[in-house]
Amino acid sequence: MSSIRERNKALILRAASEEFADKGFAAAKTHDIASKAGVPKPNVYYYFKSKENLYREVLESIIEPILRASTPFDTAGEPQDVLRAYIRAKIHISRDLPFASKVFASEIMHGAPHLSADQVEQLNAQALHNIQCLQTWIDHGQIAPVDPHHLMFSIWAATQTYADFDWQIASITGKAKLDDTDYEAAIDTITRLVLKGCAPE
Known part of the structure; x- marks a missing residue:
């Protein structure tokens, strides 16, 4: 279970890095990050709670x-x-x-x-x-x-x-x-x- 969690977090973190680098914090959308990571949008909030927390993790x-x-x-x-x-x-x-x-x-x-x-x-x-x-x-x-x-x-x-x-x-x-x-x-x-x-x- 932990390996799946870590894999999903890594996918989201990489996708978020790309979206934030391309669009900046304000313009980046969590649904685009989830889509790029190949995970459901709720997973972003499940693992990182908010877009702000995700940005800080990046x-x-x-x-x-x-x-x-x-x-x-x-x-x-x-x-x-x-x-x-x-x-x-x-x-x-x-x-x-x-x-x-x-x-x-x-x-x-x-x-x-x-x-x-x-x-x-x-x-x-x-x-x-x-x-x-x-x-x-x-x-x-x-x-x-x-x-x-x-x-x-x-x-x-x-x-x-x-x-x-x-x-x-x-x-x-x-x-x-x-x-x-x-x-x-x-x-x-x-x-x-x-x-x-x-x-x-």
């Missing part, structure tokens, strides 16, 4: 991977290894959770109205920790004296674009859909640019 599904992506950040780590692992993790989020990533980006662009105070605090604390690690490496001469805030923002932008603009990227590269070779090329290219740009002077 956000929760992406926040945990975002926080986990920063695991490599440690002032004792080698900057090249940390940055390489972080960029890879961020690209994998865009590859594996593209719709939830788009929902999260939209939420942030609208001032994070549906994120809890705890979630905002967690995300901000994570970002500040990463930036402090960058500053420590700068202070120790391990990377170039770039602005650590804007370095972090640049990595976010470069990796998030593979979720937000996946259709355009696929279209320009002449593919129906991005594949693993595209994501590996993105990881290699972004990593090379960041590491070269951060090389000690």
Whole structure:
């Protein structure tokens, strides 16, 4: 029974991610989410109680991977290894959770109205920790004296674009859909640019 429950919840959550990414919170309809998931509309309310709760679950599904992506950040780590692992993790989020990533980006662009105070605090604390690690490496001469805030923002932008603009990227590269070779090329290219740009002077 629990396996059926988990399967249905996963189907609904994925369908909701697609609908919210495509239409936004206000315009997305629960009957469209249920139809896309292949379940009766009452199931959406049975498992998630409301559209608002479902939207928050979509956000929760992406926040945990975002926080986990920063695991490599440690002032004792080698900057090249940390940055390489972080960029890879961020690209994998865009590859594996593209719709939830788009929902999260939209939420942030609208001032994070549906994120809890705890979630905002967690995300901000994570970002500040990463930036402090960058500053420590700068202070120790391990990377170039770039602005650590804007370095972090640049990595976010470069990796998030593979979720937000996946259709355009696929279209320009002449593919129906991005594949693993595209994501590996993105990881290699972004990593090379960041590491070269951060090389000690």
